[in-house]
Amino acid sequence: MKFISESKIACWGNWYFKTVGVLLFFAGAIKVMFLSGDYTRYLHSPDPLFREFSELFVILAVVALEVAVATSLFLVRSISGRALLTLWLSSLSVAYRVGIWYYYPTRIGCCCVGFFWKGISLSEQTVDRITFSILMFMIAGSFLVLILNYLSRKSNVEKIQTK
Amino acid sequence: MNYPYYFSLHLLIVSLLAGGAFCVSAQNASLQSANSPLQTYTATGSLVTIGSLGPELTLTNVYGFTLYRTRDNWKIRMKTEESSYTGGLTLSEYGLISPTNSYQLNAYEPSDKESVNDYSLYLYSQKNPNGHVVPIWLAFIGGSYLDRSGKGDIKTPFPPETKLYEQHLTLPAEWKFHSPDAPYPMVASYVDYPAESKETKNQTNACYEVQSWTNALGQSFPKIGKASQYFGSLEDSSFTQFELTVESIEPGVPENIFQFAPPAKTQVYDNRITLENNIPVLYDYFSKTGGIQSIDAVISDSRFNDLAANAKAEANAPKRDPRWIYGILFVLFAVPLTLVVRKFFK
Numbered sequence: 001m002k003f004i005s006e007s008k009i010a011c012w013g014n015w016y017f018k019t020v021g022v023l024l025f026f027a028g029a030i031k032v033m034f035l036s037g038d039y040t041r042y043l044h045s046p047d048p049l050f051r052e053f054s055e056l057f058v059i060l061a062v063v064a065l066e067v068a069v070a071t072s073l074f075l076v077r078s079i080s081g082r083a084l085l086t087l088w089l090s091s092l093s094v095a096y097r098v099g100i101w102y103y104y105p106t107r108i109g110c111c112c113v114g115f116f117w118k119g120i121s122l123s124e125q126t127v128d129r130i131t132f133s134i135l136m137f138m139i140a141g142s143f144l145v146l147i148l149n150y151l152s153r154k155s156n157v158e159k160i161q162t163k
Numbered sequence: 164m165n166y167p168y169y170f171s172l173h174l175l176i177v178s179l180l181a182g183g184a185f186c187v188s189a190q191n192a193s194l195q196s197a198n199s200p201l202q203t204y205t206a207t208g209s210l211v212t213i214g215s216l217g218p219e220l221t222l223t224n225v226y227g228f229t230l231y232r233t234r235d236n237w238k239i240r241m242k243t244e245e246s247s248y249t250g251g252l253t254l255s256e257y258g259l260i261s262p263t264n265s266y267q268l269n270a271y272e273p274s275d276k277e278s279v280n281d282y283s284l285y286l287y288s289q290k291n292p293n294g295h296v297v298p299i300w301l302a303f304i305g306g307s308y309l310d311r312s313g314k315g316d317i318k319t320p321f322p323p324e325t326k327l328y329e330q331h332l333t334l335p336a337e338w339k340f341h342s343p344d345a346p347y348p349m350v351a352s353y354v355d356y357p358a359e360s361k362e363t364k365n366q367t368n369a370c371y372e373v374q375s376w377t378n379a380l381g382q383s384f385p386k387i388g389k390a391s392q393y394f395g396s397l398e399d400s401s402f403t404q405f406e407l408t409v410e411s412i413e414p415g416v417p418e419n420i421f422q423f424a425p426p427a428k429t430q431v432y433d434n435r436i437t438l439e440n441n442i443p444v445l446y447d448y449f450s451k452t453g454g455i456q457s458i459d460a461v462i463s464d465s466r467f468n469d470l471a472a473n474a475k476a477e478a479n480a481p482k483r484d485p486r487w488i489y490g491i492l493f494v495l496f497a498v499p500l501t502l503v504v505r506k507f508f509k
Binding site for chain 1: 473474477482488491495499
């Protein structure tokens with residue numbers, strides 16, 4: 001069975017995870033940028049899901065996780081390790097969104113994105129669509145890389161066995 | 164005391180009182196002419212709140228307040244003097260926009276941006292306010308709300324959550340009056356209990372008591388009042404303590420003090436309209452030039468129907484369960500960590 005070589009997948013994966021890393025750094029930076037100024041008043045209210053904590057705390061925790069995962073995506077060499085890291089971060093985001101959707105069915109968007117959209121001419125819906133697209137990109141891309149990596153390894157093993 | 168001396172003293176008191184009355188009317192040239200000093204008054208003082216959100220987290224706020232009171236109206240202004248957690252809030256104003264609807268107007272640090280609100284206005288279908296202002300309101304206006312000493316199920320002035328305030332939460336309560344026949348009857352003590360449940364038996368939801376009294380304008384007013392409000396179950400140590408100190412009570416109120424005119428750049432949160440089962444519909448909008456929309460205008464807006472449908476869906480949504488939320492969060496963190504540790508020590 002002929003399949004894409006492992007080195008090609010590593011090359012694509014490398015670009016893909018660097019893109020995800022840059023996106024995560026960007027997302028973290030934009031959240032931090034809007035933590036001061038006109039929008040701080042929104043940060044002191046409790047987070048809807050983690051009511052024991054303020055929105056500020058939750059946003060900072062999200063930023064810390066994003067930066068940690070983004071840094072790891074640049075430092076870790078293993079393709080599957082990076083894919084699993086990305087999937088893990090995505091699973092946290094998905095779980096948060098499911099929680100919000102379940103307990104607050106009419107709420108638009110994920111509170112963990114912060115309030116930067118209030119400072120720019122974008123609606124909450126638009127920002128939610130963008131963040132959802134990034135999340136889908138992370139999940140679909142990581143799964144694709146994992147599957148391709150697995151298939152390529154499998155075909156390599158088969159090749160060695162047939163030889 | 165011999166009679167001539169007593170008579171001259173009496174004359175002196177009468178003339179002083181007359182002078183005082185003259186001084187009051189001279190001082191308050193701008194006061195509402197229809198409001199005689201006995202019918203209206205202005206009280207000032209301070210309120211300290213200590214909120215414990217857990218064993219290690221305590222939030223303290225010190226407010227200066229001014230209260231304006233007439234027979235059928237009131238207004239309270241609270242200025243944040245010290246706070247561990249202001250959120251940019253500088254001033255809050257509470258009052259009535261109709262006999263049964265109240266408002267809360269929050270002023271923030273002004274922003275240069277046109278699209279950023281400098282004020283938040285909350286409109287409610289309740290005649291009592293919500294938040295840290297409650298002990299001040301209970302001290303001076305609670306008398307009109309509770310009417311006479313008694314006990315029974317009433318809409319609690321201390322709802323444990325804003326949502327429950329909007330839904331007019333009723334709790335079993337007991338209250339006593341200090342001076343039921345005074346022009347402005349004063350509440351001496353108030354206590355209410357959480358709705359019956361095994362978990363919260365013998366626990367109070369909130370309590371308020373006047374520690375000392377002062378005489379002004381011919382009747383008693385609270386001088387120092389204390390209140391406590393608890394949140395959650397017996398295991399939950401979350402509570403807020405209030406200490407109210409009244410510094411002065413003066414006759415009269417400034418002219419046009421009760422004119423309700425929301426300023427420009429106000430974000431309005433209109434909660435006045437409720438559906439069946441007291442489900443409030445939040446209708447929000449940005450008032451760029453000031454003022455508010457009438458209830459008719461709100462109802463005729465097509466967006467209101469969507470918001471009403473959303474409010475119904477929210478009300479029927481499952482109640483938030485922290486065990487599930489933190490349980491899932493724990494699994495999402497613990498499983499990958501276990502895998503990493505296992506791989507590392509393999």
